[in-house]
Amino acid sequence: MSKQVNQTSFLRTIVLVATFGGLLFGYDTGVINGALPYMSEALGLNSFTEGLVASSLLFGAALGAVFGGRLSDYYGRGQNILYLAILFFVAALGCTLAPNVTVMIIFRFLLGLAVGGASVTVPTFLAEMSPADSRGRIVTKNELMIVSGQLLAFVFNAILGNTMEDNIHVWRYMLAISSLPAIFLFFGMLKVPESPRWLVSKGKHDDALRILRLIRDEQQAKAELSQIKDAIAAESNLEKASVKDMSVPWMRRIVFIGIGVAVVSQVTGVNSIMYYGTEILRDAGFQTSAALIGNTANGVISVLATLVGIWLLDKVGRRPMMLTGLFGTTTALLLIGILSFTLEGSATLPYVMLTLTVTFLAFMQGAIGPVLWVTLSEIFPLRLRGFGMGISVFFLWITNFFIGLSFPIMLENVGLSGTFLAFATVGIVSLIFIFKYLPETKGRSLEEIEEFFRTYDKQDELLKKVK
Structure with missing residues (x-):
C-alpha cells in the first residue's frame, strides 16, 4: 500500500512540474493585457506597434508548435520541456529589460517559440506518463494551468498597477514575474524522468520499465511496456499522411x-x-x-x-x-x-x-x-x-x-x-x-x-x- 501511495505521489509531482509549462503559457500570453498601457507610454507605441508587440509572441508560437513536436521526438519530451524552461527564462528577462520596441518584439517572438513548443510538448508528455484510466483528467490539467496562468497575470497586473501606478517601469515588473515559474520548471524537470513511450521508441526498454515501475505497480508496468512496444511496432509499419x-x-x-x-x-x-x-x-x-x-x-x-x-x-x-x-x-x-x-x-x-x-x-x-x-x-x-x-x-x-x-x-x-x-x-x-x-x-x-x-x-x- 505504501509503495502504491509513493507511486501516486510521484506521478502527481510529475504532473505538477510539467504543467508549469502550461502556467507559463498562460502567464506570458495574459501579462501583456495589463503591461501594454504602461509599455505603450514608455516605449512610444502606436496602434500598429502595439499589435506587433502582442502578436509577435503568437507568430513565434505558430512556429514553436510546428517544430516543438519534432524536437520532442528527437530529444525526448522531458528534455525538450527542460530546454523550453531555459527559453522561457531568457526570453522573459529579454522582454523585461528591452530598451526599445525592436528588442521587445524580438524577445516576444522568442517567448512565443517557447509557448508554442509547450503547447504541443506538455500535453504529449502528460498523456504518455498517465495511466489509461485517468489520462483525460490528467491531460486537461494543463488547460486548467493555462487559464490559471492568465488569471495570475491579471491579478499581479492589478496589484502592481495599483501599488506602483506612478512608476514608469511598472510593466517591467509585470513581465519579470514570469521568470520565476520558469526557474521552478527547469529545476523540477531535472528531477522528472523521461517518457517511457519515447524511451521505447529509441530502443531503451529497460529504462522505460524502470520508470514505469516508479509510477505503476509491477503488473501494470510490465503490461504497459508490452502495449507500448506493440503500438510503436504498429506505427512503424504505418505510412504517414502528407500533402x-x-x-x-x-x-x-x-x-x-x-x-x-x-x-x-x-x-x-x-x-x-x-x-x-x-x-x-x-x-x-x-x-x-x-x-x-x-x-x-x-x-x-x-x-x-x-x-x-x-x-x-x-x-x-x-x-x-x-x-x-x-x-x-x-x-x-x-x-x-x-x-x-x-x-x-x-x-x-x-x-x-x-x-x-x-x-x-x-x-x-x-x-x-x-x-x-x-x-x-x-x-x-x-x-x-x-x-x-x-x-x-x-x-x-x-x-x-x-x-x-x-x-x-x-x-x-x-x-x-x-x-x-x-x-x-x-x-x-x-x-x-x-x-x-x-x-x-x-x-x-x-x-x-x-x-x-x-x-x-x-x-x-x-x-x-x-x-
Whole structure:
C-alpha cells in the first residue's frame, strides 16, 4: 500500500512540474493585457506597434508548435520541456529589460517559440506518463494551468498597477514575474524522468520499465511496456499522411474540418479580450487602475468555466457544446457592439462592458475551448493524426497572430462598436460552418469516425451522379 501511495505521489509531482509549462503559457500570453498601457507610454507605441508587440509572441508560437513536436521526438519530451524552461527564462528577462520596441518584439517572438513548443510538448508528455484510466483528467490539467496562468497575470497586473501606478517601469515588473515559474520548471524537470513511450521508441526498454515501475505497480508496468512496444511496432509499419493525400476526398474533408474548428475558436475574438481586456475597459470609461482590477474577473471566470467545461465534456455531445458556445459568444459580441455605441459616454458603459466580456468568456472557456482540443484529437485517424493536428494547430496560432496584430488598429480606426460588430458577423459565419460540417464524435471510436467520413463522401458522390 505504501509503495502504491509513493507511486501516486510521484506521478502527481510529475504532473505538477510539467504543467508549469502550461502556467507559463498562460502567464506570458495574459501579462501583456495589463503591461501594454504602461509599455505603450514608455516605449512610444502606436496602434500598429502595439499589435506587433502582442502578436509577435503568437507568430513565434505558430512556429514553436510546428517544430516543438519534432524536437520532442528527437530529444525526448522531458528534455525538450527542460530546454523550453531555459527559453522561457531568457526570453522573459529579454522582454523585461528591452530598451526599445525592436528588442521587445524580438524577445516576444522568442517567448512565443517557447509557448508554442509547450503547447504541443506538455500535453504529449502528460498523456504518455498517465495511466489509461485517468489520462483525460490528467491531460486537461494543463488547460486548467493555462487559464490559471492568465488569471495570475491579471491579478499581479492589478496589484502592481495599483501599488506602483506612478512608476514608469511598472510593466517591467509585470513581465519579470514570469521568470520565476520558469526557474521552478527547469529545476523540477531535472528531477522528472523521461517518457517511457519515447524511451521505447529509441530502443531503451529497460529504462522505460524502470520508470514505469516508479509510477505503476509491477503488473501494470510490465503490461504497459508490452502495449507500448506493440503500438510503436504498429506505427512503424504505418505510412504517414502528407500533402499528396489531400487528393483523397474524405481525408481532405477531415483536414478541412480540423482547420475550420481551429480557426473558428480564434475568430470569436477571445484573445482580443485576453490580450487587450484592460485596453477595452479603458476605452469603455474605466481608469487604468480600475480596468486592471476589473480585468481579473475575466481570469476568474475563465478558470471556473474551464472546470465546468471539463465536467460537461463527457456528459454533453461535442457538437451541441460548440454550437451553444458560439451562439453565446456571438450574442455577447453583438451586444458589446450595439451597447458600446448606444451607451457611449454613459457612466454605466464600463460595467456593462465588463459584464458582457465575462459572459463571453463563460461561453468561450466553458464550451468552445474544451471541445476544440478534444475534437482535434478525435477526428483524425491514426495515419492522418500527426499531419492533421500539426496543420490545424498552425492555422490556430496564425489566426491568433492576425487578430492580435489587427485588433488595436481596428480599435483606433473603427472604434469599439465597429470592431466587435465585425467579430459578431464572423461569429454568425462560424455558427453556420459548425452546424453544416462538424459531426458528432462523442461515443464513437476513431475507426467509426473514419468510416463515417468515408461513407459520407461515397453518399455525396452518389447524390451528385443522380443529379
